[in-house]
Amino acid sequence: MKRLLVAFGGLVLLLIAVIWGCAEQRIVTVPAPGTISDIAITPAPGETVPAVTAPAKVKAKIAPLYEKEILPLKTEQCGQCHLYYYNTIRNEGGKHQIDCTKCHEKYHVYHPGKVKYEDIMPKCNTCHGLAHGDKLANCADCHANPHAPTVKMSGPAMDAGCSACHGKVADELKTHKSKHTDVACSDCHSVHRHIPVCADCHSPHTPTQTNAECLSCHPVHRPLVITYPLETPRDTCAACHPKALQDLQKSQTKHDQLSCARCHPKHRDIIQCEACHGQAHSPALLKGFKKCGECHNTAHAMPK
Ligand code: HEC
Numbered sequence: 001m002k003r004l005l006v007a008f009g010g011l012v013l014l015l016i017a018v019i020w021g022c023a024e025q026r027i028v029t030v031p032a033p034g035t036i037s038d039i040a041i042t043p044a045p046g047e048t049v050p051a052v053t054a055p056a057k058v059k060a061k062i063a064p065l066y067e068k069e070i071l072p073l074k075t076e077q078c079g080q081c082h083l084y085y086y087n088t089i090r091n092e093g094g095k096h097q098i099d100c101t102k103c104h105e106k107y108h109v110y111h112p113g114k115v116k117y118e119d120i121m122p123k124c125n126t127c128h129g130l131a132h133g134d135k136l137a138n139c140a141d142c143h144a145n146p147h148a149p150t151v152k153m154s155g156p157a158m159d160a161g162c163s164a165c166h167g168k169v170a171d172e173l174k175t176h177k178s179k180h181t182d183v184a185c186s187d188c189h190s191v192h193r194h195i196p197v198c199a200d201c202h203s204p205h206t207p208t209q210t211n212a213e214c215l216s217c218h219p220v221h222r223p224l225v226i227t228y229p230l231e232t233p234r235d236t237c238a239a240c241h242p243k244a245l246q247d248l249q250k251s252q253t254k255h256d257q258l259s260c261a262r263c264h265p266k267h268r269d270i271i272q273c274e275a276c277h278g279q280a281h282s283p284a285l286l287k288g289f290k291k292c293g294e295c296h297n298t299a300h301a302m303p304k
Pocket residue numbers: 075078079082085086089096098099100101102103104121122123124146147
């Protein structure tokens with residue numbers, strides 16, 4: 001009875017050794033049925049044995065399906081399952097068209113309660129550090145989509161950052177106070193790099209006015225610093241000063257052939273008659289008269 005027990009115990013130990021050995025070495029040698037002697041090549045626990053080439057007849061039969069060496073997944077293979085992300089990067093990723101695994105060093109390990117999502121997701125700082133200094137440290141505020149980092153950048157956090165990178169524009173708006181100073185940058189620039197047209201918010205002075213014309217008079221970040229070309233059409237001015245044009249047209253003097261801007265090269269400026277006519281009359285004639293207008297009325301409505 002004792003002997004039987006010892007023999008059985010020995011068998012159990014042997015079996016444990018077999019399992020242990022397989023687990024340690026991951027040698028998958030499948031013994032032919034009934035050839036117990038083959039077990040002899042299995043190492044004892046803790047011991048390592050060089051891999052032994054089994055005789056051809058006993059070598060495991062590997063189906064062709066399993067013959068291939070397993071290589072890390074390629075980007076296009078990630079894309080087979082994650083088509084949405086693949087396409088996002090492909091269409092809008094810009095310079096982020098790099099291998100998924102350059103960023104996702106860890107993936108498929110998210111485990112609620114055990115492995116936190118934030119802990120496995122890539123961090124911008126790893127590759128970029130603080131790209132714009134420590135004031136703009138929360139990358140996702142502006143670069144909301146890591147797979148399309150410069151697309152559709154918008155939102156209140158963006159607004160706070162504009163002046164950090166476009167200080168000159170922000171200063172311009174502040175120094176030249178106008179109603180645009182109180183318009184949020186992003187009300188006009190709804191997404192980054194978007195340039196609005198004036199007609200989004202305003203009607204033109206005359207029906208035919210183009211956006212380029214608006215800008216030629218009103219630099220948008222200081223719209224009250226108005227400058228305009230000498231040949232600005234009279235209609236433009238007459239939109240707000242209809243009487244001036246009417247008077248000129250009625251008078252039929254040579255002043256009617258001049259553009260408004262010739263005499264008003266800057267808005268609200270009025271240049272003197274002498275600037276164009278020099279000494280028009282002898283001092284004798286002018287004696288006793290304070291203004292040219294006493295004889296010529298106004299420049300818009302001179303008597304013929
Ligand atoms: C430049 C780095 C970068 C690259 C390249 C990149 N990712 Fe990501 N990905 C991220 C970051 C960062 C997040 C985390 C986003 C978040 O927290 O909202 C993320 C999130 C994900 C998620 C999880 C989204 C979710 O809502 O749970 C998937 C899936 C994913 N990426 C797949 C891919 C695939 C597939 C590729 C390649 C085709 C790829 N990523 C390439 C940075 C990257």
